[in-house]
Amino acid sequence: MTHHQKRLSVPDSWPVERKENTFTVKADAGPHGEAGVPLLILLRDVLEYVDSKKEARYALEQDSVLVNGQPISDEERPIGMFDILAFTEREEFYRVFPDEGGRLSLTPIDEDAAGSRLGKVTGKRQVPGGETQLTLHDGATLLTDREDIDPNDSIVVSNDDKDVVAHFPYEEGALVTAVAGTHAGDIGTIDEIQVTASSSSNNVLVERDEGRFETIEEYVVVIDENFTGDDDE
Missing domain, CATH: 3.10.290.10 (RNA-binding S4 domain)
Incomplete structure (x- = not known):
């Protein structure tokens, strides 16, 4: 190979x-x-x-x-996307975040923020024992007793114990970033989720200062203000 x-x-x-x-x-x-x-x-x-x-x-x-x-x-x-890189000897910490055009870039963050990472939930199923198994955008899986987390939601997972420390529902009004497509890297709030009757992807209308744009559900990730990089400088 x-x-x-x-x-x-x-x-x-x-x-x-x-x-x-x-x-x-x-x-x-x-x-x-x-x-x-x-x-x-x-x-x-x-x-x-x-x-x-x-x-x-x-x-x-x-x-x-x-x-x-x-x-x-x-x-x-x-x-x-959303991986956390830590260089302990340099005391430098970065979050991998999509910039304009969809290229991955490194956003400097502080040490406290480097203790957890964001993940988009792409799958959910019940497992024996009553727990819920969540699958994230990078293929990682974790078990939780939380039943309120659904596909397309985002969660923040502790690097140490893999616990869910924050939950951001996918819903109208949520802050999102586009991670693929023409608007990759753009950030705004969901104005409308247009559910399609066929097997096609749902459309999402996102409002931002520069005007509204449209993309598909798979291309957006719900985030928090702390994950835009604006507050980590």
Whole structure:
């Protein structure tokens, strides 16, 4: 299996320049599917903390680079939307957040905010024992006794014990960001959810200062003001 990825064919969300070189590193299998960005790209091309894969491997061996609270040793580990990166020796913390155009960017946050991460609920089912299993946008699953959380809602999950520490319902009036499509990176409040009678996706009308835009349900994520980056500077 090749460990290289042609730059011209990387997902639009990857923060790489397509015309600089022919190839870049390929992400391992893991969270976020094909949209996951290899950790090496963030370390080398975005943050410029390392110059090579060899340097990245050495840095990761020190257990000072955490993703969602866990030390990472694989430089090709996929990183994606709403992941939390912590560089403990530097005392630097970042949230992965989609910017305009849908490219993933790193938003600086404080240490307290780095203790939990946001997730969009994409699936819900009951499991033996009476608990509810939730599936998040990156494929992660967790068990909870909360019955009020539904698909398309967002939750904040503690990195330490995986408890749900906040819940943001998907409903009209909710603050959302578009994470894909023409309006990726735009933030506004849901003005109307248009439910379709067919198997097609529901439409969502989002109000913002620049005017209203329309997208589909799968492209929006409910957020809180703390997740826009405006209050973390």
